[in-house]
Amino acid sequence: MTATQTPQAEVIGKAFDEMGELVEIQGGSNHVGWWSGDDDEATFLEAINHLTELVGERLRLRRGRQLLDIGCGVAQPAIRYAQRYDVDVTGLTNSPWQVAEANRRTKAAGVHAQIAIDLGDAAALPYADESFDAVLSFQSLQHAADRGRWLREMARVVRPGGRVVLADFVEEIPLSEQEAEILFGNNVPMERPLPYAQVVDQVRESGLAVDEALSCGDRIRRSYPAYWERIGRIKQDLVTTLGEERVESHLQFMQTMLPIYHDKIGYVIITAHRPH
Numbered sequence: 131m132t133a134t135q136t137p138q139a140e141v142i143g144k145a146f147d148e149m150g151e152l153v154e155i156q157g158g159s160n161h162v163g164w165w166s167g168d169d170d171e172a173t174f175l176e177a178i179n180h181l182t183e184l185v186g187e188r189l190r191l192r193r194g195r196q197l198l199d200i201g202c203g204v205a206q207p208a209i210r211y212a213q214r215y216d217v218d219v220t221g222l223t224n225s226p227w228q229v230a231e232a233n234r235r236t237k238a239a240g241v242h243a244q245i246a247i248d249l250g251d252a253a254a255l256p257y258a259d260e261s262f263d264a265v266l267s268f269q270s271l272q273h274a275a276d277r278g279r280w281l282r283e284m285a286r287v288v289r290p291g292g293r294v295v296l297a298d299f300v301e302e303i304p305l306s307e308q309e310a311e312i313l314f315g316n317n318v319p320m321e322r323p324l325p326y327a328q329v330v331d332q333v334r335e336s337g338l339a340v341d342e343a344l345s346c347g348d349r350i351r352r353s354y355p356a357y358w359e360r361i362g363r364i365k366q367d368l369v370t371t372l373g374e375e376r377v378e379s380h381l382q383f384m385q386t387m388l389p390i391y392h393d394k395i396g397y398v399i400i401t402a403h404r405p406h
Contacts, residue, residue: 159206196218201223209235284338347396
């Protein structure tokens with residue numbers, strides 16, 4: 131990076147600030163949905179909640195434990211885990227807008243005392259070694275300029291025996307260079323997804339032991355048509371809140387990006403732990 135370049139974490143944080151209320155498209159969450167099969171009739175938001183629960187179960191959370199949520203967004207999963215498991219959650223985001231909105235939501239949900247939202251960079255976590263019982267990265271690793279560094283930071287701050295769970299996209303069919311450029315040209319720049327085996331290898335190389343690597347692109351793929359169905363229901367409200375120009379700019383890009391995800395990108399949920 132040259133002296134005049136802006137750090138990627140700052141670029142991404144600013145992009146999330148500008149996106150603001152667009153989080154309502156996914157009910158406040160920043161991740162895809164999960165359907166158990168073709169006969170699963172869950173709505174988009176219900177399917178998103180299903181994936182939140184599925185990931186939460188893998189964290190093995192119990193009352194009083196300390197969870198770090200890297201890339202916490204506006205704290206929707208954090209709120210759910212605080213309510214269900216009575217844990218304390220530290221959420222990390224690089225977006226000042228998300229910090230403010232997450233704090234508003236945790237207060238409204240009655241769990242503000244259990245959830246702290248910090249502004250920071252996942253590549254240099256502002257926490258001491260072995261600070262947390264569990265660490266979560268929910269579709270945030272895709273924004274890492276140096277995935278290995280992020281993973282090593284996760285391994286550093288989790289306690290021996292503690293769980294680390296990552297949910298993110300993987301490349302199922304090789305992308306063209308043009309398609310990879312489209313992803314990085316997103317409003318929130320995303321690195322090119324890696325193949326499943328390479329992602330698993332990177333987790334192991336960080337010093338974590340992989341317990342499970344669930345490839346599940348078929349379970350999340352309905353998110354893309356469901357996204358557009360959701361837009362049909364709430365678009366006018368988004369326009370009222372954000373203005374037509376911002377909404378149309380976002381949707382125009384999604385029309386370019388989502389077909390790539392539907393056709394070529396899968397999904398993996400990796401459960402790992404730090405060895406004693």
